[in-house]
Amino acid sequence: MKKRLICALTCLSMLILTACGGSGSAENSLVIGNQPYTQGIPIYIAEEEGLYEGFSTESLMFVSGNTQNEALGADEWEVGVTGLPPAIFGGVSYGLKIIGFSVDDTVSPRFYVRPDSDILTVQGAVEGCPDIYGDADTWRGKQILCPTATSSHLMLAVVLEKLGLSESDVEIVHMDPSQALTAFKAGEGDVLACWPPIAYGVDEDWVLAASGVATGEQIPIVVVASEKALSEKRDTVKAWLKQYYQHCEEMKDDTDKLSETLETMEIDNGLTVSAEETRMIVEERPLPTFAEQAELFTGEPGQTKADEIVMKYVDIFVQEGRISESDKEKLISEGFIDNSLITELMEEQ
Amino acid sequence: MDTKAKVRVRNLTKKFGDLLVLDDISFDIKKGEFVCIVGPTGCGKTTFLNLLVKLLEPTSGNIFIDGEEADPKKHNLSFVFQEQSAFPWLTVEQNIRFGQETKKRPKHETDNVTEYILDMLGLKEYRDRYPHELSASMEQRIVIGRSFAMKPDLLLMDEPYGQMDLKLRYYLEDEVIKLQTATKSTVIFITHNIEEAVYLADRCLILSQKPTTVKEEVKIDLPHPRDVASKKFIELREYITEQIKWW
Amino acid sequence: MKSGKKKLIRKILLGCVGVGIFLGVWQLLMSMGVISERTMSTPGQVLETFIYKLRSADPDGATLQEHFLSSFKLAMIGFITAMVIGIPMGLVMGYFKAARLLLNPMFEVIRPIPPIAWIPIVILFLGIGMPAKVFIVFVAAFVPCVINSYTGVKLTNPVYINVAKTMGAGHFRIFTKICIPSAIPMVFTGIRLSLGASWSTLVAAEMLASTNGLGYMIQMGRTIIRPDIIVVGMLVIGCTGALLSFVLGRIERHIAPWRK
Numbered sequence: 101m102k103k104r105l106i107c108a109l110t111c112l113s114m115l116i117l118t119a120c121g122g123s124g125s126a127e128n129s130l131v132i133g134n135q136p137y138t139q140g141i142p143i144y145i146a147e148e149e150g151l152y153e154g155f156s157t158e159s160l161m162f163v164s165g166n167t168q169n170e171a172l173g174a175d176e177w178e179v180g181v182t183g184l185p186p187a188i189f190g191g192v193s194y195g196l197k198i199i200g201f202s203v204d205d206t207v208s209p210r211f212y213v214r215p216d217s218d219i220l221t222v223q224g225a226v227e228g229c230p231d232i233y234g235d236a237d238t239w240r241g242k243q244i245l246c247p248t249a250t251s252s253h254l255m256l257a258v259v260l261e262k263l264g265l266s267e268s269d270v271e272i273v274h275m276d277p278s279q280a281l282t283a284f285k286a287g288e289g290d291v292l293a294c295w296p297p298i299a300y301g302v303d304e305d306w307v308l309a310a311s312g313v314a315t316g317e318q319i320p321i322v323v324v325a326s327e328k329a330l331s332e333k334r335d336t337v338k339a340w341l342k343q344y345y346q347h348c349e350e351m352k353d354d355t356d357k358l359s360e361t362l363e364t365m366e367i368d369n370g371l372t373v374s375a376e377e378t379r380m381i382v383e384e385r386p387l388p389t390f391a392e393q394a395e396l397f398t399g400e401p402g403q404t405k406a407d408e409i410v411m412k413y414v415d416i417f418v419q420e421g422r423i424s425e426s427d428k429e430k431l432i433s434e435g436f437i438d439n440s441l442i443t444e445l446m447e448e449q
Numbered sequence: 450m451d452t453k454a455k456v457r458v459r460n461l462t463k464k465f466g467d468l469l470v471l472d473d474i475s476f477d478i479k480k481g482e483f484v485c486i487v488g489p490t491g492c493g494k495t496t497f498l499n500l501l502v503k504l505l506e507p508t509s510g511n512i513f514i515d516g517e518e519a520d521p522k523k524h525n526l527s528f529v530f531q532e533q534s535a536f537p538w539l540t541v542e543q544n545i546r547f548g549q550e551t552k553k554r555p556k557h558e559t560d561n562v563t564e565y566i567l568d569m570l571g572l573k574e575y576r577d578r579y580p581h582e583l584s585a586s587m588e589q590r591i592v593i594g595r596s597f598a599m600k601p602d603l604l605l606m607d608e609p610y611g612q613m614d615l616k617l618r619y620y621l622e623d624e625v626i627k628l629q630t631a632t633k634s635t636v637i638f639i640t641h642n643i644e645e646a647v648y649l650a651d652r653c654l655i656l657s658q659k660p661t662t663v664k665e666e667v668k669i670d671l672p673h674p675r676d677v678a679s680k681k682f683i684e685l686r687e688y689i690t691e692q693i694k695w696w
Numbered sequence: 697m698k699s700g701k702k703k704l705i706r707k708i709l710l711g712c713v714g715v716g717i718f719l720g721v722w723q724l725l726m727s728m729g730v731i732s733e734r735t736m737s738t739p740g741q742v743l744e745t746f747i748y749k750l751r752s753a754d755p756d757g758a759t760l761q762e763h764f765l766s767s768f769k770l771a772m773i774g775f776i777t778a779m780v781i782g783i784p785m786g787l788v789m790g791y792f793k794a795a796r797l798l799l800n801p802m803f804e805v806i807r808p809i810p811p812i813a814w815i816p817i818v819i820l821f822l823g824i825g826m827p828a829k830v831f832i833v834f835v836a837a838f839v840p841c842v843i844n845s846y847t848g849v850k851l852t853n854p855v856y857i858n859v860a861k862t863m864g865a866g867h868f869r870i871f872t873k874i875c876i877p878s879a880i881p882m883v884f885t886g887i888r889l890s891l892g893a894s895w896s897t898l899v900a901a902e903m904l905a906s907t908n909g910l911g912y913m914i915q916m917g918r919t920i921i922r923p924d925i926i927v928v929g930m931l932v933i934g935c936t937g938a939l940l941s942f943v944l945g946r947i948e949r950h951i952a953p954w955r956k
Contacts, residue, residue, distance in 0.1 A: 189920050273905045274906050421752075421753065424754070526862050526863070530855050547863075551869060599863065
């Protein structure tokens with residue numbers, strides 16, 4: 101009996117230890133946390149066609165930023181692409197760093213109303229944003245179907261700010277976006293937040309009352325690296341970053357290839373999308389170039405354009421109470437936006 | 450004693466498919482009579498009782514109680530089963546009231562009868578207890594009390610003391626005689642135990658093997674309480690035992 | 697009663713020791729680094745967050761009490777509705793053949809459908825407010841009530857029914873005075889299962905659409921990577937479930953004092 105107990109306890113502790121141990125990989129290899137969306141196409145193709153030079157890679161596909169972060173917590177990936185909200189939470193909890201921007205996600209957040217909504221009775225109330233309908237009075241008290249702590253939610257905060265409102269002036273109902281679409285069609289809610297390809301399923305007579313584009317602000321998809329990867333294999337990370345942007349530029353104009361690949365990636369990961377929809381998506385969301393990164397990340401650490409863009413959203417999260425002021429200070433002090441790799445790559449050119 | 454028959458069984462036959470269990474049985478039972486039925490295992494004693502209370506329908510033949518066809522709704526029937534049947538969710542007192550309430554007796558009558566039965570069976574101090582709190586013999590007493598409380602026209606008892614030791618059996622046999630004398634119920638009592646049959650019965654019906662008929666009737670004309678060691682008692686016991694020896 | 701009190705004290709003490717050992721092992725595994733602090737919080741942190749959440753709506757948008765009340769209301773309405781409809785339905789189906797033939801086919805089709813699968817239809821017919829979420833909880837809680845009540849009646853000892861029949865009792869009296877009391881232990885088992893199902897389906901129901909609730913709080917905890925919030929949510933759900941189960945046990949003892 102005693103022997104069996106000791107054996108069982110040993111097995112249990114071993115199980116726990118192996119479960120908690122992360123996957124370390126060799127100096128010139130990388131595990132990539134990828135996503136089956138536009139930003140992930142170059143990584144997917146590079147892996148499929150063996151385009152990476154000087155290091156080996158393995159990639160893991162994550163449909164949501166949440167699971168991607170959970171995997172990060174277990175040290176399961178080292179570099180990757182992800183949305184800004186999960187990058188911020190990953191930065192606070194796991195020391196994740198933004199090392200570049202990927203696709204511009206500003207075109208994605210869209211806010212629809214039905215044709216009879218009183219929001220549509222006012223236009224141009226927000227200075228400089230002619231495509232934002234309504235004003236503080238017409239938006240106040242509206243029920244908005246929007247998943248919380250997402251890019252859409254961040255953009256919604258920007259829209260509300262421009263209208264002179266805060267989150268407490270409206271009712272935000274957290275819903276899965278495809279269910280939100282069904283609900284909105286059934287007459288629930290006053291405003292629907294959604295993004296392509298779900299946004300391609302909206303009723304013809306619904307009106308785009310606000311959008312990321314309409315705010316004039318920018319929200320990016322970001323390229324990220326774990327703290328561990330940056331400290332242990334910085335050169336490999338840099339090489340990968342360089343090649344990522346190279347591949348982006350090479351594939352940028354091949355719309356056919358991009359849209360076909362996107363369709364494959366989405367369907368393989370259980371997402372429903374059609375060929376026409378993937379085409380529209382890749383056309384609306386062009387791949388990034390290195391030149392863009394050079395512009396965004398030039399300057400003193402903490403004072404670049406990229407910092408300005410990202411910290412705006414960090415501030416919104418602090419305002420909403422999602423992260424604390426001290427979390428924000430930690431992000432700044434630990435160099436959440438790391439422009440060193442881009443700077444070095446610029447110098448090497 | 451009223452000599453008109455309380456129960457008339459006429460040409461009672463029961464078949465289960467091709468299996469003929471009861472074969473054209475006929476006999477009478479007088480009001481207030483205590484009849485014991487003895488017979489080999491599997492001869493259909495329980496089937497016979499089930500037919501009497503209409504839990505089963507006969508293949509042919511009839512059973513009359515007070516000249517009418519037996520009907521539990523019309524007639525006052527009571528059955529003490531072999532298995533424990535005190536309702537676990539009712540107290541001793543509530544159990545005893547149950548049959549009377551089913552028959553919609555007036556409340557004051559039910560109250561009186563219940564008190565009487567509780568007293569007779571020595572259950573007064575346990576009236577608010579639940580069956581599971583009591584011993585098996587007390588549970589059986591509850592069931593017997595419940596049955597007699599209904600003042601049944603016909604009380605059927607199917608080996609009710611099967612599980613009990615000798616001392617308990619004697620005690621409960623006396624209880625039944627006491628209650629029967631007091632309520633003047635007609636009782637049909639099934640048992641394997643010849644001594645018990647001779648102790649209790651006014652008349653003993655001996656059944657045959659399947660297909661079952663009434664092999665013989667033995668009258669037992671001894672006064673109560675009966676002395677099991679008396680000459681007549683032993684004679685009767687031995688006689689009946691002899692009759693069933695070939696089982 | 698001396699020995700009764702002693703037993704109770706012993707019971708409580710052993711329970712506390714058990715919980716204490718669990719917390720101790722948890723803290724130990726984290727202090728030793730076996731469980732990483734990145735992915736989990738210590739018991740101390742969880743306690744701190746619990747107290748913090750009683751005062752603050754950050755970071756998930758509502759205080760713990762607000763989340764709790766929202767979920768509790770939802771679970772209780774769904775649970776009670778399930779009992780009120782499911783138990784009589786099961787009891788009647790168990791005794792009356794006509795009822796069983798009428799209701800059983802529908803019930804057998806509904807039974808295997810997971811509550812979450814109802815969400816799209818529920819949105820169409822009931823919208824996205826409380827009634828829709830209550831319905832999801834109801835579906836989960838309803839099934840054990842029906843099945844256990846039905847089985848309880850079906851398992852009635854035939855001897856009891858025969859006793860009543862012999863006494864001349866009609867169907868209604870047999871059903872109400874024999875079958876229903878006989879079924880009570882199984883009915884309570886069904887209620888217990890139903891309570892568990894209500895609580896655990898809560899999280900799924902809140903996925904439909906929410907602004908607060910314990911399930912919502914746990915989801916938020918996941919998105920913003922706050923394992924302490926997740927654990928607080930789980931513990932509140934767990935402890936509430938245990939408390940309700942205890943209360944249920946007391947009620948059962950009161951309604952069915954004859955049970956050993």
